[in-house]
Amino acid sequence: MQLLPQATFEELLGAVDMLCIPSSKEMMDNLYKDVLSIVIPADTLPSPAELCGQKSSGILLYGKWKDKKIKILIYADHDKLTEATAYSVTKKLSIRAKSEQVEKTGLMVHHLSSPELIKSALTGWTAGLYDLGIYKNTEENSLNHSGSSLFTFLPDGMNPSTALEGITIGLVQREVMDLVNTPANHQSPALLGEWAMQSASAYGYLATILDK
Numbered sequence: 001m002q003l004l005p006q007a008t009f010e011e012l013l014g015a016v017d018m019l020c021i022p023s024s025k026e027m028m029d030n031l032y033k034d035v036l037s038i039v040i041p042a043d044t045l046p047s048p049a050e051l052c053g054q055k056s057s058g059i060l061l062y063g064k065w066k067d068k069k070i071k072i073l074i075y076a077d078h079d080k081l082t083e084a085t086a087y088s089v090t091k092k093l094s095i096r097a098k099s100e101q102v103e104k105t106g107l108m109v110h111h112l113s114s115p116e117l118i119k120s121a122l123t124g125w126t127a128g129l130y131d132l133g134i135y136k137n138t139e140e141n142s143l144n145h146s147g148s149s150l151f152t153f154l155p156d157g158m159n160p161s162t163a164l165e166g167i168t169i170g171l172v173q174r175e176v177m178d179l180v181n182t183p184a185n186h187q188s189p190a191l192l193g194e195w196a197m198q199s200a201s202a203y204g205y206l207a208t209i210l211d212k
Contacts (some may be wrong), residue, residue: 001167002149005160009110012153013039016106020093022086022121023076025052027111031074035108039063039070053075058096073097086117087124094128099133106151108114115158119166125150126170 007010013019023031028048036045040063051059051074058075075093078085090107097105107125109118154163 001129001171003122003160003163003167004149004151005163006151006153009108009153010155011194012106012108012151013070014068015151016070016104017102018073018097018100018104019106019108020058020069020090020097020125021072022081022089022093022112023073023074024081024085024089025076026080028052028076031111036061036063036072036074039065040072058093058105060096060100069093071100078201081112081117082123083116083120086112086120087127089124090121091124091128094125098129101170104149106153108153109163110153110158113212115162118154118158119169122163122166123170123173126167127208129170130174 006015021031021035023197028051032048032051036051044062046059046061058073061072061074062122063070063072071201073093073096075089077089081089093107107121109121112121152163158194179204
């Protein structure tokens, strides 16, 4: 998956058709003031209390940025974001985002307070793109291979390698899920050997990032 960091948050809004926002209850007031109230008309914007506590995969809102329509997908169920909840929340956003089938998707992470949270969010997003119906030959499942690129805007001074590390960990998780879910009649020695080589390559890339 290609990561496309933007220079400013405004550029991120202008680049995407849908912006996904992992959040928590404690973050909602600031997000409401700094983001949601700017791009979503006041008469259609739910209150912060209504936006918190979703038990599904988030709330989809419709906004506008410089005469361009934009979808806003936000999920805030937990009181605060930890590494574990950042992973789970963003994974749910990723799964939901696939169903919207937009051309350009952005993930908002510059409001997250630490590199660890950003890495967990990118890992969850990448893991959420896994195609559970990969061996079902239907047109619907063929559309689930979107997500080859992701737009984002990182906090000031944040090295992109932090986000790339999260993506790499998510890709390794997807490789493991793919191997587990591959039917036995597809698991030839050649396939298993290829999987081992790809996994070693991914781990090697991750080690390179960690050394930087």
